[in-house]
Amino acid sequence: MSLTVVGTMAFDEIETPFGKSGKIIGGSATFIAWAASNFVSPINQVSVIGGDFPQSEIDALKAKGVAMDGVQVKKDEKTFYWSGKYHMDMNTRDSLVTDLNVLADFQPVIPENYQGSEFLILGNLTPQVQMSVLDQMKERPKLIVMDTMNFWMEVAMDDLLKVLKKVDVLMVNDGEARQLSGEYSLVKAARKILTMGPRFLIIKKGEHGALLFHENHVFFAPAMPLDDVYDPTGAGDTFAGGFIGYLAKTKDISFENMKTAIIVGSAMASFCVEKFGTERIRAVSKDEIHARINQFVQLVNFDIDLV
Amino acid sequence: MSLTVVGTMAFDEIETPFGKSGKIIGGSATFIAWAASNFVSPINQVSVIGGDFPQSEIDALKAKGVAMDGVQVKKDEKTFYWSGKYHMDMNTRDSLVTDLNVLADFQPVIPENYQGSEFLILGNLTPQVQMSVLDQMKERPKLIVMDTMNFWMEVAMDDLLKVLKKVDVLMVNDGEARQLSGEYSLVKAARKILTMGPRFLIIKKGEHGALLFHENHVFFAPAMPLDDVYDPTGAGDTFAGGFIGYLAKTKDISFENMKTAIIVGSAMASFCVEKFGTERIRAVSKDEIHARINQFVQLVNFDIDLV
Numbered sequence: 001m002s003l004t005v006v007g008t009m010a011f012d013e014i015e016t017p018f019g020k021s022g023k024i025i026g027g028s029a030t031f032i033a034w035a036a037s038n039f040v041s042p043i044n045q046v047s048v049i050g051g052d053f054p055q056s057e058i059d060a061l062k063a064k065g066v067a068m069d070g071v072q073v074k075k076d077e078k079t080f081y082w083s084g085k086y087h088m089d090m091n092t093r094d095s096l097v098t099d100l101n102v103l104a105d106f107q108p109v110i111p112e113n114y115q116g117s118e119f120l121i122l123g124n125l126t127p128q129v130q131m132s133v134l135d136q137m138k139e140r141p142k143l144i145v146m147d148t149m150n151f152w153m154e155v156a157m158d159d160l161l162k163v164l165k166k167v168d169v170l171m172v173n174d175g176e177a178r179q180l181s182g183e184y185s186l187v188k189a190a191r192k193i194l195t196m197g198p199r200f201l202i203i204k205k206g207e208h209g210a211l212l213f214h215e216n217h218v219f220f221a222p223a224m225p226l227d228d229v230y231d232p233t234g235a236g237d238t239f240a241g242g243f244i245g246y247l248a249k250t251k252d253i254s255f256e257n258m259k260t261a262i263i264v265g266s267a268m269a270s271f272c273v274e275k276f277g278t279e280r281i282r283a284v285s286k287d288e289i290h291a292r293i294n295q296f297v298q299l300v301n302f303d304i305d306l307v
Numbered sequence: 308m309s310l311t312v313v314g315t316m317a318f319d320e321i322e323t324p325f326g327k328s329g330k331i332i333g334g335s336a337t338f339i340a341w342a343a344s345n346f347v348s349p350i351n352q353v354s355v356i357g358g359d360f361p362q363s364e365i366d367a368l369k370a371k372g373v374a375m376d377g378v379q380v381k382k383d384e385k386t387f388y389w390s391g392k393y394h395m396d397m398n399t400r401d402s403l404v405t406d407l408n409v410l411a412d413f414q415p416v417i418p419e420n421y422q423g424s425e426f427l428i429l430g431n432l433t434p435q436v437q438m439s440v441l442d443q444m445k446e447r448p449k450l451i452v453m454d455t456m457n458f459w460m461e462v463a464m465d466d467l468l469k470v471l472k473k474v475d476v477l478m479v480n481d482g483e484a485r486q487l488s489g490e491y492s493l494v495k496a497a498r499k500i501l502t503m504g505p506r507f508l509i510i511k512k513g514e515h516g517a518l519l520f521h522e523n524h525v526f527f528a529p530a531m532p533l534d535d536v537y538d539p540t541g542a543g544d545t546f547a548g549g550f551i552g553y554l555a556k557t558k559d560i561s562f563e564n565m566k567t568a569i570i571v572g573s574a575m576a577s578f579c580v581e582k583f584g585t586e587r588i589r590a591v592s593k594d595e596i597h598a599r600i601n602q603f604v605q606l607v608n609f610d611i612d613l614v
Contacts, residue, residue: 088491184395187532208515211532220529220606225518227494259609293611299527300607302566304600 003248004044004114004141005032006133007123007237008103009053009071012277013083014233016090021231024277025057027080028123028147031234033066034281035241035268038289040248041065044114046133048072048102050079060282069111077102090229091206110136118142119248121240122167124149127159134166143253145169145244146198147236150176165197168253171240173204186211187218200258202243204236212262214255221262222299224270224292231276235269238281242268267292310555311351311421311448312339313440314430314544315410316360316378319584320390321540323397328538331584332364334387335430335454338541340373341588342548342575345596347555348372351421353440355409358382367589376418384409397536398513417443425449426555428547429474431456434466441473450560452476452551453505454543457483472504475560478547480511493518494525507565509550511543519569521562528569529606531577531599538583542576545588549575574599 007029014021029047036043043066051074058068078101086093108129120141122130130146146167152160153176164170170193174186180196181189186203190213193201201213207229209222243258243265250257270292274280314336321328336354343350350373358381365375385408393400415436427448429437437453453474459467460483471477477500481493487503488496493510497520500508508520514536516529550565550572557564577599581587 185533185535187534205515208512209529218532218606219609220532221609222516222527222529225494225525225527226492228492256610260611263609263611297611299525302526302528302570303563304567304570304604 002042002044002114002117003036003040003119003121003244004046004070004110004117005029005036005121005123005241006046006108006130007032007121007125008080009047009049010080010082012233013081013097014231014276015083015085016231017086017088018228018230021276024279025054026082026234026277028125028237030061030278031237031272031281032121032123032241032244033061034064034278035238035265035272036245036248037061037064037066038268038284038286039242039245039264040119042067044070044111044117046070046108046110046114048074048106048108050077050102051075053079067114070109070114072102072106072109074102084233086232090232108133108136115139118251119145119244121145121147121244122163123147123237123240127152127156127163130163131159131166134163143168143244143247145171145240147171147240148176150179153179161196167198169200169202170198171202171204171236173206173236177201177203190218200255202262204239206232206235210239210262210266212255212258214258217255219255219259219262221259221266221296223266224295224299226270226273229273232273233277235272238272239265239269241265263293263296267296309349309351309421309424310343310347310426310428310551311353311377311417311424312336312343312428312430312548313353313415313437314339314428314432315387316354316356317387317389319540320388320404321538321583322390322392323538324393324395325535325537328583331586332361333389333541333584335432335541335544337368337585338544338579338588339428339430339548339551340368341371341585342545342572342579343552343555344368344371344373345575345591345593346549346552346571347426349374351377351418351424353377353415353417353421355379355381355413355415357384357386357409360386374421377416377421379409379413379416381409391540393539397539415440415443422446425558426452426551428452428454428551429470430454430544430547434459434463434470437470438466438473441470450475450551450554452478452547454478454547455483457486460486468503474505476507476509477505478509478511478543480513480543484508484510497525507562509569511546513539513542517546517569517573519562519565521565524562526562526566526569528566528573528603530573531602531606533577533580536580539580540584542579545579546572546576548572570600570603574603
């Protein structure tokens with residue numbers, strides 16, 4: 001069972017009401033891989049980095065079973081860099097600097113030894129890059145999960161709609177679901193998006209949890225109430241990594257199993273926000289993950305015995 | 308088993324993106340009584356109305372087992388009137404007119420036949436009025452639930468803190484929990500509020516569900532995802548009515564049973580928002596309530612079988 005992860009590997013520099021991170025490792029594919037590596041191996045990473053990306057970070061991911069054959073290293077260029085500042089509510093942020101660097105002309109190449117991967121997750125990237133990956137897969141993966149963002153809806157909607165037709169699960173946040181569908185009600189938005197290609201839709205609502213829609217079914221998973229959200233960066237990608245990692249581990253892509261996968265993703269995301277960047281999720285143990293998932297069971301479990 | 312409900316009975320006039328209500332019946336005690344009457348009887352209503360309040364509304368509540376002995380009728384005065392306008396997100400609203408009328412000098416009187424009531428809910432009113440009710444109860448009810456709002460934190464915090472010391476369950480929204488505690492994190496806010504008197508705290512988050520805190524335990528109930536929220540007015544009071552109605556019916560005030568009561572409250576609130584005012588909850592059937600509660604089970608239920 002293998003999982004292919006496509007996305008960014010980056011430098012982040014983050015300011016929150018709690019402090020400043022300095023220049024740390026980030027990127028969608030980084031968070032996805034760290035989260036998923038707790039459940040599945042090998043992970044086939046597809047990304048691009050510059051000569052300034054630390055070898056120690058690559059070694060650390062390799063040690064967790066993440067293959068780097070599909071990660072292009074452009075020795076003389078710089079890694080994608082993003083810096084941002086969060087407001088007090090931790091749900092809104094300003095981007096301060098976005099230097100695409102190596103990402104500007106990223107042409108992903110799927111190595112031969114990645115072919116036959118049964119699970120594929122397309123992290124947030126241009127729809128053209130996402131489509132290029134799909135075109136290179138000789139055999140359609142059993143499950144294709146896609147993330148995207150409002151920016152691509154504004155500048156590349158036609159391409160985005162083409163990719164949408166080819167994926168099984170779309171993950172967006174509530175604002176993006178509204179923008180993509182033109183519907184304010186998330187239920188109506190979901191109904192419309194489920195006609196655009198994906199059979200499953202996950203709407204992420206940050207601290208307000210996540211919704212999974214499929215046919216006429218809906219499932220809701222809360223976010224774990226925490227003393228403090230220290231840094232939300234990467235929480236959505238960590239959620240995605242836990243979600244697809246659990247599916248790849250259990251090899252069951254039914255709606256029922258996706259519910260559990262969403263709880264697993266929520267548990268992983270709840271670790272991510274406890275520290276800056278990948279600090280917490282790279283150190284989390286299996287016991288901690290199980291304990292956190294049990295907390296989710298306690299959080300939502302109730303007995304019903306109506307007379 | 309009887310339940311005493313203290314709160315307003317009012318005229319509301321509401322504008323939402325979906326339409327205008329005209330002058331309709333509202334008020335916290337009205338919504339609480341309609342919701343709770345599906346579970347418990349008698350309900351001992353304590354409120355004040357003017358001569359302009361329709362007899363048909365009083366008769367309708369009486370027919371549902373709501374006693375009116377504690378509702379003062381001031382023939383020559385006008386009923387409390389509120390009008391407001393909701394924004395597109397349905398979570399924010401502007402008050403257009405607030406005419407206190409009979410509410411301005413409301414002195415609640417608990418009739419002798421209300422004494423011995425085992426459940427008491429203090430709807431949102433001045434802390435002085437809430438305290439006056441508590442002072443009149445010859446025997447402390449088994450469970451006292453209290454609602455309040457940010458306005459009383461601003462103008463009557465000392466009185467509010469005194470009432471808080473005497474109640475078992477406090478219900479507030481997320482902004483009010485933050486204001487009352489001075490903590491941004493809802494987990495920290497809850498910890499602090501649970502030292503102020505109440506043993507249980509419910510934080511209502513509107514379309515984002517509700518949290519129940521008790522000692523070191525936390526429970527989360529989502530709001531039902533709906534095609535449209537037509538009118539949120541009274542949803543919090545309807546939630547409260549379903550909550551305390553279910554507790555009064557089952558006579559079980561354990562944390563475990565409160566979880567179920569919160570689901571029942573959420574189900575009742577999900578009906579409330581489907582139409583203007585009390586239109587939907589006064590017509591809801593037991594079968595519809597059961598079906599909606601089952602939808603909540605489906606919404607949050609998942610299997611966990613971690614290897």
